[in-house]
Amino acid sequence: MRLCSREAELARMTDLLEVVCSGRSGALLVRSDAGMGKTALLAEVTAQARAAGVRTRELRGVAGEADFGFAALQRLLIPFMDGYGELPGPQRQALGAAIGLTDAGTPDRFLIGLATLTLLAETEPDRPKLIVIDDAHWLDRESLDTLVFVARRIQADSLAIVFAARPEGAAASSFDGIPCVELGPLSAEATTELLAVATGAVVDPEVGRRVAVGTQGCPLAVVELARDLSPGQLAGAIPLPDPLPIGARLEELYLERVRALPAPTQQMLLIAAAATGAAHLATVVGAGAIAGLGGDALDLAQDDGLVDVTATVTFRHPLVRSAVYRGAAPAGRRRAHALLAQVTDPDAEPDAWVWHRARAVTGPDADVAAALEARGLEAERRGRYAARAALMSRAAELTSDPRDHARRTQAAADAFLVAGAPGEAGALLEQVRVADAEPLVRAHGRRLHAALTYISRPADALVTLVETARSLEALDPELSRMTYAEALFMATTASHLAPPGLVDRLATAALASLDPGESSVFADVIRALSERLLGGFSAAVPAMRTALASLMRPNLPSAFTLWIGVGGMLAVELLDLETYRRFTSRLVDEQRARGAPDPLRFTLTGQAQYEFWDGRFDGAAALFAEASEISRSIGDSSIVWSLVLNHEFRVWRDDEATSRAHFETVHSLALSEVRAGYWDDSSRHALAILENSLGHYEAALAAVRPVFERDLIPGGRILVEIVEAAHRSGSDDLAAAALARLGARSQACGTAWAAGLHARSRGIVAGDDAERHFQHALSVLAPLPVRTDVARTHLLYGEWLRRQSRRKDARVQLATAHDLFTAMGAPHFAARAARELAATGATVRRRTSAAVSEPLTPQEAAIARLAAGPATNREIAASLFLSASTVDYHLRKVYRKLGVDSRRKLATALDDH
Known part of the structure; x- marks a missing residue:
């Protein structure tokens, strides 16, 4: 047809x-x-x-x-x-x-x-x-x-x-x-045409219109109705039936046809409808034989067009199967499953066998519940978490013992969560009779509640995890350590939006849970985060360094999913560029090698930060794009993902209106919907960078003053913005206080990045003595992969020189800053440098290029970077979660855009590009 x-x-x-x-x-x-x-x-x-x-x-x-x-x-x-x-x-x-x-x-x-x-x-x-x-x-x-x-x-x-x-x-x-x-409903004209095609008769247009309205334009309903309409009805001479079949009525129409068949045929159809997967004819006939039914009972159903009987019994349409199964009495359905269970081989088809048993019983049944749980464990072992969730849910329904019921219900919720169905997981957790559960089951249930609320409400998750970690100390010390580590990281995320006093209580309890001299990666992380949250920065530095060293060890426990968050945060707090680079690179390599896109997308954003700090904005954009593409491909397109992770990077590149709109969105999410203090602070940091780049120093100071007063994570890099904004807006006392705090951090860190940022900030407030500080900052920062900070140092140095009426020297520094900002694609800072250059009397010329090569897309850039090394196309494909043919396709485009004809020329061409 x-x-x-x-x-x-x-x-x-x-x-x-x-x-x-x-x-x-x-x-x-x-x-x-x-x-x-x-x-x-x-x-x-x-x-x-x-x-x-x-x-x-x-x-x-x-x-x-x-x-x-x-x-x-x-x-x-x-x-x-x-x-x-x-x-x-x-x-x-x-x-x-x-x-x-x-x-x-x-x-x-x-x-x-x-x-x-x-x-x-x-x-x-x-x-x-x-x-x-x-x-x-x-x-x-x-x-x-x-x-x-x-x-x-x-x-x-x-x-x-x-x-x-x-x-x-x-x-x-x-x-x-x-x-x-x-697929929308058929029009009246299309319905008339379909009636004519289905019946071979002449159809009155008014009949077609009424059928279109009565069936809501459903083609299947039109075809099925056509079977029962007479030529007179089609021609409009005889009234149409009322109501016409559509939706539930269509299923009822099939059910009416089924009920018109002999009882043995209806019973055989029900057995076929109850079969799991394909209804194999031998299985259906075997089950029917136990009930005294002959295989020829299906012939009438086939003659009526309800089923097609070959090696399997195939229903004409899913609605037929649904009508047969749902239209049967509950006792009849249970009997059909019981018959199928008897002819199903438990060794060859264990899932079908156990499900037929489960659907053949009504009230509690300890044996069937145990069988379901055993299959659930096997399903989990093979990564079939949705199947495990269904098996454990049914096992719980058939369980009378309150403790076992709670345990099985929670196991089902856990499986739903892993399978990517948080709604179903939350609904099941609400059914757990917590008072009846064993202590370890109750603790696991609370951890699940925290996992369900972490992304959307980290502060709420924190409250749950604190209670859970304490309850686990005597039940499962290793799980307790991991839970404390999770809670402490969430405390840095919730930050000042956490319930009053909770963070201090958490950190104190976490430290107290450790045995004297205990050494493990979780113990080191607990000490580092607890001491950082409880006391001053300097006192926590040794513990943070120990934790970073632990995180650099291979084979970190995979059950803990927050490694990039913990390690990246500690390295940034210490302004330790090299450890940050090695840590993120190692995690990216490991996650690519084992094919783990979910954690990889977060690690890629960490790697993008490193590219961004060095002014390689295109490289950072490519990594952010890859992370977003992975997120899309695994079905996570949440607004939080797309807005929060690269907001500092975006204020350097986006126009002012876009940057401000982005800040408002992220800041609103942080304060209202998500309640994440870290996002509040980091969005304020990004806004301060934007305001400083535009020369709006009072606005920049207003943005980050609350962060200074809290002195929470993040710290060091925000202090740099506060010193500049406070000094330029006349708040020298605040500038001095921020500089003193930055100096103490720099001394405690002992890293070149910290020393360079401190020297630059000293130059901002030093007055006539500034030159030596700026020169020292440049000597320290220039060899580091932080071109964004190098460029800003040239800018600040040049501005100071101009105010000292040293126009010739100022032009050198300002021109260098302008070139760096323009090359990396930072328009706001480039415009600030251009204004200062113009004030020296210099003519600012736009950079032009006689020939600009066609840009690589983010995916092409990622493929090119890997292809420039020893990786084969298949290895690149595995790393980027693509096929080898897709890699080959993009690589050919890369060759064309870069003007090369072999992989060995890629590295040089990429540098030139």
Whole structure:
């Protein structure tokens, strides 16, 4: 049957096929309510693809398979497994563990996605491929997350992935970021045409209009209604039935047809509808035989067009299956599952067997609950966290003992959280009868509550973690240490917005929990953060240095996810550039090697900070862009991610209006929605940089004065802005106080960066004696990778020289500053330097370039950096979570833009670029 009135939607899909045949890739989501024609549209594009020589693979979600982790992925990959043995080791192990080929332990879900991408892209790499996934809302969560991850990462792989799904349900948000085609209702004209095509009769336009209104333009409802309309009704001579079937009525229509069949046929249909995954004919017939039913009982259902019976029993439409199952009495459904459990081999199909048992019982059943829990542990071991959540939820429902019920419910909530379903996790935690739970279970429950609130409300999470860490001291000392470390880091995030006195109580309790002389990475972190939060900066320096040394050791515990936050913060507090560089670089290398995009995106932002400090703004932008791209590909497009992580960098580059709007957004989030004092302080720091760059010194001082009064983290680099703003706005007492604090920090740190910043700040307030301080600052800072600070030092030195009426000397310093700011792309500071240069009588000329090479995109720059080293295309692909063909595609563009013809010339060309 031809499609009616879907020309625009089909054109979108045809365009996608053309993109794929050209060597590029793309993904599309076809979304609509049930019966709106998704399957018909997919069938049409699949036929077009096959006619064009495109390799196609079709997959359909099955409601009964939704709780079987990676089941759909396993079905999809069967034709692509010839390349399994050629996968990089970590990818091969992760995918093998997920789909049951190996016993390699818990796999990383993103490595599974990367392995899937590699298999799909590298199977027949020169032939375009189309993956069509119908009823994607019924895929198991693990398979869906994997395939959506792949869909967001494909670029130049001659691969298209098309999903079809309903707009409602838990899976709806999983497709964020994928282009969408919405199937709307048919028009009256299209409905009339479809009625005519379905019946071969003449249809009165008024009948078509009334059917369109009555069915709300649902094509499936129109086709099903057409079966029951007489020629007289179609011609308008006889009234139409009222109401017409749509939505629930359509399901009722199917149910009416089912109930018109003999009882044995209805029972066999119910057994088929209750089957998990594909309803294999042998299984359905075997279960029916136990109940005395013959296999020929299905013949009438097939004759009526409700099912297609081959090796499996396939329902004509998911609504038929839903009507059969939901229309049956609860006792009938339980009996169907009990029969299926008897014919299911527990060794060959353990998940199906245990689920049939679980759905065959009503009240508490200790044996079935234990079986569900055992399968839940196996699911967790294979990284099937959504499956574990479903298994443990049902186990809890069948558990009468209050302690076991609490433990299993909490385990389900934990699995939901790891699977990326915080809403479901929170709802389950609300059901836990805390008073009945064992102490360790209660403590784990509180940690889960903290994890659910950390991103959105760190101060609230802090309160929970403090209580949890204390309760764990006697129950699980190692977990208690980790929880204290988490809480202390959150205390630095919540900062002055934490409940009064809580941070001091936390730090004191954390220190008291340690044994005398205890040495471990968590103990060192606890001492460093506690002493920094409790006392003065100088007193905490030894502990911070010890903690940084511990963090540089290999094989940090992977259960703790905040390493980049802790280590980066401590290194910045100490103004220790080299340790910061080595720490972030090592973490990036480790996370790329093991395929861990979730922590990698945060570590990349830390690495981008290093590039930014040295004025390599394009490099910083490329790393920020890669981090954002990874965040998008794993389904996290939150406003917090996009706004907060690079706000200091942005005020250097953005125009004034954009910078101010950005500050207002971040500052509002910090104070109201998120309640994070660190974001409040760091956004004020960024605003002070902007105001100082514009010469608005009083405004800069107003922005950061509250931070100075609190003296919380971050510290040293904000003091630099306070000294400049206070002195230039006439607040010399405040400038002197900030300089004294900066001097004490510099002496305690003992690093060149700290010494250089202190010398520059001394020059700002030194009056006639400033020159030696500026010169000392330049001698210390110039060899360091901090060109932003070097440029600002030249600027301040030149401004002082001009005010000393030494115009010739001032021009040298100001011209150097202007060139540096212009080259790095810092317009506000460049304009300030230009104004000062003009005041010396110099003519400020705009920098021009006779030939500017075409810029690299952030992804091209990332690929080029790695390709300039010894990495192969496949290794680069694994590092950037791409396919090798995409890397090759972008590398060819890099060669063209840089004017080189080989990898060995890349490093030099990148430097020149």
